[in-house]
Amino acid sequence: AVLKAGAAYLPLDPAYPAARVAHMVGDARPALVLTTTGHRPPADTAAATPVLLLDTLDVQDQPSDNPVHALAPDQAIGGAPGTRAAQFTAISFDVSAQEMLSALMFGKTLVIPDEDVRRDAARFVKWLDEHEVEELFAPNLVLEAVAEAAVEQERALPRLRTIAQAGEALTLNRVVREFHASTPERVLHNHYGPTETHVVTAHTLSGAPDSWPLTAPIGRPIANTRAYVLGSGLELVAPGVVGELYVAGAGVARGYLGKPGMTAERFVADPYASEPGTRMYRTGDLVRWNQDGELEFVGRADHQVKIRGFRIEPGEIENVLTEHPHITQAAVVVREDQPGRTRLVAYVVTRETLRPEEAREFVRERLPENMVPSAVALLDSLPLTVNGKLDRAALPAPDFTPTGSGRETRTPQEQIICDLFAQVLGLPRVGVDDDFFELGGHSLLATRLIARIRAAFSVEIGLRTLFEARTAGAVAARLDTAGPARLALTKQQLPDAVPLSFAQRRLWFLHKMEGPSATYNIPLVVRLNGELDRAHVLVLVVHHIAGDGWSLGPLAADLTRAYTARVEGRVP
Numbered sequence: 001a002v003l004k005a006g007a008a009y010l011p012l013d014p015a016y017p018a019a020r021v022a023h024m025v026g027d028a029r030p031a032l033v034l035t036t037t038g039h040r041p042p043a044d045t046a047a048a049t050p051v052l053l054l055d056t057l058d059v060q061d062q063p064s065d066n067p068v069h070a071l072a073p074d075q076a077i078g079g080a081p082g083t084r085a086a087q088f089t090a091i092s093f094d095v096s097a098q099e100m101l102s103a104l105m106f107g108k109t110l111v112i113p114d115e116d117v118r119r120d121a122a123r124f125v126k127w128l129d130e131h132e133v134e135e136l137f138a139p140n141l142v143l144e145a146v147a148e149a150a151v152e153q154e155r156a157l158p159r160l161r162t163i164a165q166a167g168e169a170l171t172l173n174r175v176v177r178e179f180h181a182s183t184p185e186r187v188l189h190n191h192y193g194p195t196e197t198h199v200v201t202a203h204t205l206s207g208a209p210d211s212w213p214l215t216a217p218i219g220r221p222i223a224n225t226r227a228y229v230l231g232s233g234l235e236l237v238a239p240g241v242v243g244e245l246y247v248a249g250a251g252v253a254r255g256y257l258g259k260p261g262m263t264a265e266r267f268v269a270d271p272y273a274s275e276p277g278t279r280m281y282r283t284g285d286l287v288r289w290n291q292d293g294e295l296e297f298v299g300r301a302d303h304q305v306k307i308r309g310f311r312i313e314p315g316e317i318e319n320v321l322t323e324h325p326h327i328t329q330a331a332v333v334v335r336e337d338q339p340g341r342t343r344l345v346a347y348v349v350t351r352e353t354l355r356p357e358e359a360r361e362f363v364r365e366r367l368p369e370n371m372v373p374s375a376v377a378l379l380d381s382l383p384l385t386v387n388g389k390l391d392r393a394a395l396p397a398p399d400f401t402p403t404g405s406g407r408e409t410r411t412p413q414e415q416i417i418c419d420l421f422a423q424v425l426g427l428p429r430v431g432v433d434d435d436f437f438e439l440g441g442h443s444l445l446a447t448r449l450i451a452r453i454r455a456a457f458s459v460e461i462g463l464r465t466l467f468e469a470r471t472a473g474a475v476a477a478r479l480d481t482a483g484p485a486r487l488a489l490t491k492q493q494l495p496d497a498v499p500l501s502f503a504q505r506r507l508w509f510l511h512k513m514e515g516p517s518a519t520y521n522i523p524l525v526v527r528l529n530g531e532l533d534r535a536h537v538l539v540l541v542v543h544h545i546a547g548d549g550w551s552l553g554p555l556a557a558d559l560t561r562a563y564t565a566r567v568e569g570r571v572p
Contacts (some may be wrong), residue, residue, distance in 0.1 A: 004067045011091040018042045081107030085135035093387040094195045099137055121145035125155055132159045139388040140168040147179035148328055156182040166191035167389050169297050170216040173322045177209035192218035196281050200225045213318055217294040223250035230285055239289040240297050248280035267433045317371055324362050326352045329382050331390055343440055345398045346373035357438055374440040417472040424449045432473040
């Protein structure tokens with residue numbers, strides 16, 4: 001009815017809290033609220049906006065003619081009449097409009113599951129089978145759960161011939177391949193498109209699932225859509241080069257209602273359009289063109305992280321984790337549960353018993369050490385939003401609490417090293433046989449720990465020792481074989497020609513290659529007068545160095561806290 005009236009609608013999920021519904025209605029200021037008796041809006045909302053209860057509506061005196069509208073048949077998604085299609089996604093997810101309209105406008109049968117069935121993968125698979133559903137649209141994590149439940153129940157779902165997903169990267173793990181192999185005629189579609197544009201690209205997977213890639217491409221632009229992969233200066237990047245995806249064409253929204261600033265930031269002029277005034281939408285997604293001329297999703301520009309100086313894409317780690325035969329789903333996030341302690345944490349759903357360290361070792365064998373999660377949390381299922389996407393905010397904090405071995409420390413050395421482990425890791429206590437790296441340790445923390453051990457025992461102990469020993473007890477056992485902390489100074493004969501330092505060699509090389517230049521001249525001298533605030537100067541220096549690409553996050557945090565305490569007068 002809204003479509004035929006030529007209007008726009010704002011979907012309000014009945015599961016939303018009353019305050020959320022009131023905020024959305026107040027923000028959008030709609031002309032009318034359409035609902036039923038069982039889902040009345042909050043009282044203050046009803047007072048400000050007219051409400052029409054559809055279940056009490058008397059249509060006897062209403063016009064029976066079809067409203068005139070400007071829509072054309074080619075503006076909706078087609079399908080064969082009579083097809084039984086599931087209406088799975090929540091009404092607040094833009095895909096729900098695609099599900100409903102493609103059914104209502106082309107004579108399909110729209111089959112709607114109960115909410116309890118929709119949230120239970122095992123019951124949902126049984127429901128799909130009993131209702132002979134032929135088309136299903138759901139996000140990737142839901143499809144993975146459906147595939148796992150179908151394999152466990154030995155339900156091939158032969159009537160389910162068409163599956164489509166959007167909203168997340170489509171990963172094709174072993175269970176998903178096994179499920180699709182059971183019905184070779186089934187076709188899997190990977191759609192891509194943010195809410196601001198809806199679907200803009202598509203890729204179809206068919207044939208033998210064993211030949212499918214681990215992560216499906218998002219495909220080519222659909223009709224009336226243009227896709228640009230651009231650099232930071234809005235320049236087109238070459239195939240194979242990662243850039244940000246910009247979308248233009250008939251499906252791009254007008255903007256954000258009542259938010260001109262946000263609209264100007266995300267909806268920008270299209271420099272490659274033939275018609276003036278054309279805009280494109282900045283998706284914030286990182287993609288690249290592959291050799292087949294299709295787009296591959298790399299990750300989110302705002303999810304890409306930098307840890308200890310390394311730029312990391314969590315999606316790459318997630319793909320590796322799902323290659324493990326016991327892992328069915330994985331999510332990787334960066335957490336800072338303690339100020340200045342940024343950790344990479346993986347959350348996995350397994351089909352068989354798996355120790356967290358096994359998952360970390362699996363990643364370590366395939367990715368650099370800086371991409372190995374500090375912790376792996378085992379979950380029964382990944383938390384999802386009402387739209388079926390990963391709810392990152394609902395992921396629990398990892399438990400770094402040491403399990404301990406039950407053995408008490410036997411020597412003062414073991415106790416001191418246990419205390420040093422706890423200090424560096426930021427834990428209340430560490431057992432003598434607790435693994436440093438299983439407790440969240442990494443290479444930078446290992447370097448800090450080694451420095452403290454050297455200072456405490458006046459011995460020379462290498463970083464390799466910690467990576468090999470891993471526990472306080474094993475490290476203590478190696479102290480007796482460690483050498484002195486410093487080599488004794490002995491008098492040496494001064495050579496006739498003193499060799500240049502590395503910095504001097506660099507200057508000499510540049511001078512020979514470029515000739516005299518002002519590259520290393522000091523361009524400015526500043527004289528500072530007054531009392532020196534050392535803490536403030538240190539913070540500024542550290543921030544400057546960190547801005548040049550150095551990884552000094554923990555040090556910067558420590559100095560910032562020291563400076564704040566100084567300013568607030570909490571320390572002399």
